C-alpha cells in the first residue's frame with residue numbers, strides 16, 4: 001500500500017464538433033462534414049498533453065440512410081471507423097489509451113480478436129474496446145440482419161463473443177516467441193500454443209489466433225450498459241463502465257449497484273471503474289460560462305423531425321409536455337431517466353431536448369476551473385464516480401480549456417497524475433493484467449499492477 005491519494009480516471013469522448021447539437025454552427029468548431037485526420041490527431045494530442053487516461057471513440061452504424069426532413073440540418077455522427085482511426089492515432093501518440101467501440105452483432109470473433117491484438121501491439125498496450133451490442137434498424141439493415149434479435153439475445157451473444165475472443169487471445173502463451181534461438185533453430189516454444197475448439201450457440205470455430213497474445217493480455221474492456229442485463233454484463237466483463245446521470249443520488253445508486261454486482265461475480269470492486277459522463281463549460285465566472293453554454297443552446301435547430309433518445313416526438317407540440325410513450329427496445333435505462341426528469345421538473349419537449357438530449361443525459365457543469373474541479377472532486381469522493389468520461393460540448397475549445405485550466409487544478413489537489421507513470425492503459429487505470437489460464441506457470445493469487453507488461 002502506498003499513501004498516494006486515490007487517483008481520478010479521465011477519458012474523453014471525442015466527436016467531430018463536440019457533443020452539443022449547437023456545436024457545429026459555432027465559428028470555432030470544425031464545421032465541415034468531411035473527414036479530417038489531422039483534426040482528430042490534434043484532439044488526441046491535446047488529450048495526451050492533459051495526461052488523460054484515454055480517448056474514446058464511439059461508433060453508431062447505419063444512420064446515413066435516414067432521409068426524414070430534419071436530418072439535413074443536423075450534424076451527423078459519421079466519421080472514421082474506430083479501429084482504423086485508432087491504428088493511425090497510436091502511431092502519433094506515446095501514452096494515451098485509445099478506446100474503440102465495436103459492436104458484437106456483426107463481426108466474427110476471430111476477425112475482431114486478431115485486429116484488437118494487432119492494435120494492442122501497434123500501440124504498445126494502449127488499446128481498449130468499448131463493447132456494444134445495440135442494434136438500431138439502420139445497422140441491422142446494413143448488415144443484412146432481417147430478424148433483429150431481442151435485447152436479451154444480443155447480450156447472450158455478446159457473452160459468448162467475449163468467451164471466444166478471450167480464448168483466442170489466450171491461444172498463445174505470453175512468452176511463446178521470447179526464446180527464438182538462431183543457434184538451435186528453435187523459433188518458438190512448441191507447447192506454447194493452445195488451440196481453441198468452440199462449439200457454442202452462436203459461434204463455431206477451431207482456431208489459433210494469427211497474432212501473439214496482446215501486450216495487455218486483453219484490451220481494456222469498456223461498456224455502457226444501463227439495463228439489468230447490461231449492468232450484469234459490465235459486472236462480469238468490463239473494466240470501465242460509462243454511465244449517464246445528472247444527479248448525484250442517481251450516480252451513487254448506479255455506482256453502488258454495479259460495484260455490488262462486480263463483487264457478486266468474484267471480482268475486486270476497483271477492477272471496474274465507474275465513469276459517468278461530464279459535460280462542462282469553463283469560463284472566468286459562472287455567468288460567463290452560462291452565456292457560453294447559452295450560445296450553444298441558441299444554435300439548436302428545432303425545425304423538422306424531433307427525436308428524444310430514439311423516439312420520434314415531432315407530432316407533439318414543442319412547448320407542451322411529453323406524452324406517455326412506450327419504452328423503446330434500445331436504451332431502456334436512459335428513457336427511464338428522461339421520463340423521470342420530465343416529471344420531476346415538469347419540462348416541455350423543448351426544455352427536455354435541451355436539458356437531456358442535447359447532452360445525452362449526462363451531467364452538465366458550468367463555471368470557473370475551480371468550480372469544475374470542485375464538482376468533479378465531490379462526485380469522486382462521495383461514492384458516485386471513479387472518474388469521468390468527459391463529454392466536451394464544443395471541440396476543440398472545450399477540451400483545450402479542460403486540459404489547460406482544470407487538469408492543473410486537479411493536479412494541485414493531488415487527485416490526478418502530473419505525469420504518466422506507466423505505458424499501458426491498464427497501468428494508467430491501475431488494472432490487473434489478465435492471467436492466461438492456459439499458461440503453465442501458476443496464476444498469481446491476486447494479480448497486481450506489477451504483473452502488468
Ligand SMILES: Cc1cc2nc3c(=O)[nH]c(=O)nc-3n(C[C@H](O)[C@H](O)[C@H](O)COP(=O)(O)O)c2cc1C
Nearest residue numbers: 058059101132134224225226227230242243331332
Ligand atoms: C457514454 C456512452 C457511450 C456509448 N457509446 C455507444 C456507441 O459508440 N455505440 C453504440 O451502439 N452504443 C453506445 N452507447 C449505448 C450503450 O452501448 C447501451 O446500448 C446503452 O447505454 C443502453 O444500455 P442497455 O443496452 O443496457 O439497455 C453508449 C452509451 C454511453 C452512456
